[in-house]
Amino acid sequence: MSQPTAVDRFLAAVRDATIDSCDAWAPDATLDATVPEWRFHKRGADEIRATYRGWFADPGRLEQLRRHPIEGGEVVEYLLTWTEAGVPHAGHHVHLLDVVDDRIVRDVVMCGGRWPASLLAEMEAADA
Numbered sequence: 165m166s167q168p169t170a171v172d173r174f175l176a177a178v179r180d181a182t183i184d185s186c187d188a189w190a191p192d193a194t195l196d197a198t199v200p201e202w203r204f205h206k207r208g209a210d211e212i213r214a215t216y217r218g219w220f221a222d223p224g225r226l227e228q229l230r231r232h233p234i235e236g237g238e239v240v241e242y243l244l245t246w247t248e249a250g251v252p253h254a255g256h257h258v259h260l261l262d263v264v265d266d267r268i269v270r271d272v273v274m275c276g277g278r279w280p281a282s283l284l285a286e287m288e289a290a291d292a
Contacts, residue, residue: 170266171231171238178244181223183216190267200277212271219255219275222246237262237270252281 168176170188177186189209196205197215206212224246232239240259245252255278262270279287 170263170268171240171261174261174268175226175229175240175242178216178220178242179224179226181220183213183220186213188268189213189271190264190269193268194270196270196272197275198273199275220244222248234260236264237268248280252284254279254284 173186174188177183177188189212191209192207193209193212194205194207195212195215197203206215224244226242227245228241228243230241238261240261241257243254243256245254247253256276258274260270260272261268
């Protein structure tokens, strides 16, 4: 059986809320994050973990997971669902991941935001 790749380890840490112990990033990795009404950059595995620790604080499920290998990395899209303080939530992310020597060296992420159950119901009603 083959070992999990850096992207496998990252996705497991997102799903399981184990970002602090995740070794997927190179020490000098970069994060370029676009979030609702904002964009920011982080450098280094520790800064990326600090950011993602807040984003992925609760165990969840990776739904609608799509992985697309590209030269030098992978594009990953998912809908993450989780329960926070008893309230169901979801978030839609796309990561463009550059990987060198089985470590993520660059993560460009587009995040649609965090949606509590009330907003999810409103979105579902709008789609009906």
